[in-house]
Amino acid sequence: MFLIFYVYKFRKSYLQTISSLEKSNKKLTQINQFYESFVPSEMLYFLGSSQIVDISLGNQIKKEMTVFFSDIRSFTSLSERNPPEEVLKFLNAYFERMNAILYKYHGIIDKYIGDAILAVFPGTVDDAISCAIEMQKDIQNQPFVINGKEFKISIGIGIHFGDVLLGVVGGGKLLQTTVISDVVNTASRLESLTKEYGASIIISEDILHNIEEPQNFNIRFLDYANIRGKEDTTFICEVYSADYEEQIRLKNETKELFDNGVMIFQSGEYEKSWEKFLEVLKENPSDKAAVYYLNKTANLLxxxxxxxxxxxxxxxxxxxxxxxxxxxxxxxxxxxxxxxxxxxxxxxxxxxxxxxxxxxxxxxxxxxxxxxxxxxxxxxxxxxxxxxxxxxxxxxxxxxxxxxxxxxxxxxxxxxxxxxxxxxxxxxxxxxxxxxxxxxxxxxxxxxxxxxx
Structure with a gap:
């Protein structure tokens, strides 16, 4: 009788222990998933860790990657015109949509900087370009809601390729993983140039040289640019695959003429360059980069x-x-x-x-x-x-x-x-x-x- 009683108690205790372990494992899984919201598991993988408790200050790895930087146009104005809580709702909705596209193309989000997104792509540069195109199309086709009203936004995207350092930085009680490299600064600068040239996506020379399937994208040469903080001049290109179909057709048809205009501009023959861009605009009055050059050549003259x-x-x-x-x-x-x-x-x-x-x-x-x-x-x-x-x-x-x-x-x-x-x-x-x-x-x-x- 006593034996049966002890067996019963042991079985009950054993089942309670199993149940407690299952609850603990479930809780640990939830905690890990929560921490992954702050430190992506892919980032831990590159740092040689399987869980967040394994990383420490100074952990680092150097690797060639594509750096992606996006920013919402006129966000300051939007913030000033709407209540803060509405702006926060909008940002969360925006990030949710953009994040889904970034993950689809194997992007790793390093951080949000206000309304900007800094991400890295450990795979091909094609992934980053495809991601940028889909993000632009998503924004064109589906408006956001703020303060109960639908509205459309526009974003600029800059993409660069090179050596980056993934590491853990911080001090005291606050540590974070981050990407450290001049490549990040260049990607940010390329994004800022999208406003100047009226382009939605600008890529660097290094990106162009590393594209695996260039036939998948609509790309044209844009300029030789001095990137702030860099000594060397580099050429930059516009990816216009996210433009409306009519714009893609017109840019394809005037691509050679546009290229000639840029090359002549670089040689200092501003009057001839002005004539080329005028021809481009006769065919495509909505070509903002051609407008930029037409006005610039007129000023230089x-x-x-x-x-x-x-x-x-x-x-x-x-x-x-x-x-x-x-x-x-x-x-x-x-x-x-x-x-x-x-x-x-x-x-x-x-x-x-x-x-x-x-x-x-x-x-x-x-x-x-x-x-x-x-x-x-x-x-x-x-x-x-x-x-x-x-x-x-x-x-x-x-x-x-x-x-x-x-x-x-x-x-x-x-x-x-x-x-x-x-x-x-x-x-x-x-x-x-x-x-x-x-x-x-x-x-x-x-x-x-x-x-x-």
Missing amino acids: VDGMVLKQFHENDLVKWDQDWSTGIDVIDSQHKSLFEILNNLARAQKYGREMEVLSRIFNNLKIYVYTHFTLEEELMLKVNYPDFDNHKLSHLIFIGKVLDAEKDLKTGDKEAPKRVISFLSDWLISHIKHSDKEGYVPYVLEEYEKSRLEV
Whole structure:
């Protein structure tokens, strides 16, 4: 009887022990999964550890990897316009969507830096590029919600390849794994260049050389760039596979022309380069990188002379009411606004004749650039009032040339007269002759060609 009792007690104790061990194992699994949210298991693997308790300060490994850096455009403005709790909800929703894509392509997230994501790809550079393309497409196709309203965002992505050091850093009670390398700084700098060139994804020369299947991507040469903090000049490329289909087609068709424009620009033949980019924009007015080069060459042709101070006293200020909906035209209208404001400031603050002459020269070049492109677009869509519109351009040029002649004779009132004329003309021309004239024809033609693709 006693034997049966002791067997029963032993069995009960044994089952309780097993149950307790199972609960402990389950708890340990949950703890490990929780810790993996802070230190990815892949990072532990590269550091030669299987669990977080095995890592210590100074653990490190050097390895060639692809570094990926992404950042949300205009995030500061978005944060200022919305309550903090709504911004936090948005960020969590954004990171959740982006993380799923990063994991799909074997990316390891190193850290979040505000709204930026720093990740590494231990596999092929193709993984990182494919990930960037899918992230851009996801953002294009599915809006986010903040404060109960749907809205779309845009992000820039920079990708670089090289030796990185994975290690454990910190002090006292706080340790963390991180990626340390100049490669990280370069990837971040490439991301910042996406804003300058109007590209969504920019890759480095090292990435280009290590792509295994280049036929899978739409890539074009963008520039030779001096990356901040680096002595050597490197070439950078735009990956435009995430663009809308119509843009991909147009960029493919103008790729050789664009490449020639960049090469000629690098050789210092700015006038020829300007002509090449003008040709690109005739075919694809939405090519932001071509707009960047067109404006840059025009600036260089007049030594890039601009007066940057006193912007609070601008005579005319750009806002969305001035927008035509055609990016390249809006960009050039903004440049004309800036020149007009420079002229007004120079005249107001009594700048010498040489400065006024340079601004007039700048105005002539921009006017020629802008009018040439406008007229090409009008011809392309068979705009019925082309002759009258072109006549208004000729009258404008005549007024500018007359004022320049007066200026050369020492007439200090000439800038005042041209400022008054330009202000009136811009209001009338942009808001009426452009927006109510040829612009609807161009937008209709663009929409038609986009739908046909």
